[in-house]
Amino acid sequence: MKLKAALTTVLLASAIIMGTQPAQAAGQTIRVGIMSGEDEDVWRAVAANAAKQGITVKVTTFSDYTQPNEALAQRDLDANSFQHKPYLDAQISARHYDIVPVGFTYVQPIGLYSRKVKAVAELPQNAAIGVPNDPSNEGRALLLLQANGIIKLRDGVGLLPTARDIASNPKHVQIKELDAGIVGRAIGDLDAAVVNTDWAIKAGIKIPQERIAQENVTGNPYRNFIAVNAKDAQAPWVKTLVQSYQQANVASAILTVYHGATLPAWDGAPQH
Numbered sequence: 001m002k003l004k005a006a007l008t009t010v011l012l013a014s015a016i017i018m019g020t021q022p023a024q025a026a027g028q029t030i031r032v033g034i035m036s037g038e039d040e041d042v043w044r045a046v047a048a049n050a051a052k053q054g055i056t057v058k059v060t061t062f063s064d065y066t067q068p069n070e071a072l073a074q075r076d077l078d079a080n081s082f083q084h085k086p087y088l089d090a091q092i093s094a095r096h097y098d099i100v101p102v103g104f105t106y107v108q109p110i111g112l113y114s115r116k117v118k119a120v121a122e123l124p125q126n127a128a129i130g131v132p133n134d135p136s137n138e139g140r141a142l143l144l145l146q147a148n149g150i151i152k153l154r155d156g157v158g159l160l161p162t163a164r165d166i167a168s169n170p171k172h173v174q175i176k177e178l179d180a181g182i183v184g185r186a187i188g189d190l191d192a193a194v195v196n197t198d199w200a201i202k203a204g205i206k207i208p209q210e211r212i213a214q215e216n217v218t219g220n221p222y223r224n225f226i227a228v229n230a231k232d233a234q235a236p237w238v239k240t241l242v243q244s245y246q247q248a249n250v251a252s253a254i255l256t257v258y259h260g261a262t263l264p265a266w267d268g269a270p271q272h
Helices: 039-051 067-073 085-095 135-147 197-202 236-245 248-257
Strands: 006-009 029-035 056-062 079-084 099-104 111-113 128-132 166-168 174-178 192-195 211-214 224-229
Touching: 029 039, 029 067, 029 236, 039 056, 039 079, 039 236, 039 248, 056 067, 067 079, 067 085, 067 099, 067 224, 079 085, 079 236, 085 099, 085 135, 099 236, 111 135, 111 197, 128 135, 135 192, 135 211, 192 197, 224 236
Parallel strands: 029 056, 029 079, 128 174, 128 192
Antiparallel strands: 006 056, 079 224, 099 224, 111 192, 111 211
């Protein structure tokens, strides 16, 4: 498969010393797919940690959320790091991937942003609200709108509701389904928009100044993770890669490059 992505070899650098890993992992090169942007800085820290264990990490950057899982399934990658479980579940249902999560990375609480009002209560009748149009993120956006009393969804919709599942809409808000990469840039033409943190940053949205609502972090089902093909889940390099990520210097990089809008999500990770 020919990937439409730029392959970037992450330079190995000095890093913290971690415990000795299985010898079989040493000397390997691990190809990891991520989304382009701030995550590249995070993975430089991961690569530095992995280098101390004799592993070279090569990062492939993508701008399309649908590509990293396809590349992993086709064995053009060894791992990827860009998604949460609801998204992976939807991809598995649609494309029958045999991909599994192996270690949490971070969580990006999705937010409702506006340049026209300062609070949810100020949203007018017939307000136009943009939401991402992919299944998992649209569902996440609608659940956020429900949590803030803007709409009510029918019972039993789970994590993947669509606009057709809106049972009550007292302000008659208009749900505008847009590509995840576009919805943030369209905020000036909307009364409000639900935008993923990474796209909000890329769109120049001011966090937290323009945020009027945000989903809870506690118990959040949208923690991102490193994923691999199921056949590789127990390979020695997987444990080394996960441990290379779940370190204090990586947590610091996450908090720095995302300006505190993205939080480390593994157990015991520092939050500030």
